[in-house]
Amino acid sequence: MDKHIYEGMWSFDGSCAPPENGVSRHLYGTFTLGCFQWVKKSSGKGLKRGKVQHRVKGKTSDPKPAYEAAREYCAKKNSQGA
Numbered sequence: 001m002d003k004h005i006y007e008g009m010w011s012f013d014g015s016c017a018p019p020e021n022g023v024s025r026h027l028y029g030t031f032t033l034g035c036f037q038w039v040k041k042s043s044g045k046g047l048k049r050g051k052v053q054h055r056v057k058g059k060t061s062d063p064k065p066a067y068e069a070a071r072e073y074c075a076k077k078n079s080q081g082a
Helices: 064-079
Strands: 010-013 030-040 047-059
Touching: 010 047, 010 064, 030 064, 047 064
Parallel strands: none
Antiparallel strands: 010 030, 030 047
């Protein structure tokens, strides 16, 4: 994850996703990566993950294309301005 996050920045994560550079031993054949924006905490101090607004589906046998697609989606959204 990028250490230089800002409010409105798009990022992605997959809590059950296999590693990008490896093959999963999960029982399931697919996984998703959720794309979200960073939002201010209610206290006003710091940021937290917002709601997932877009999902990228991938195959556990070949996870790299899903990571690339999620990275491209977030980069495109970030280039459009927050």
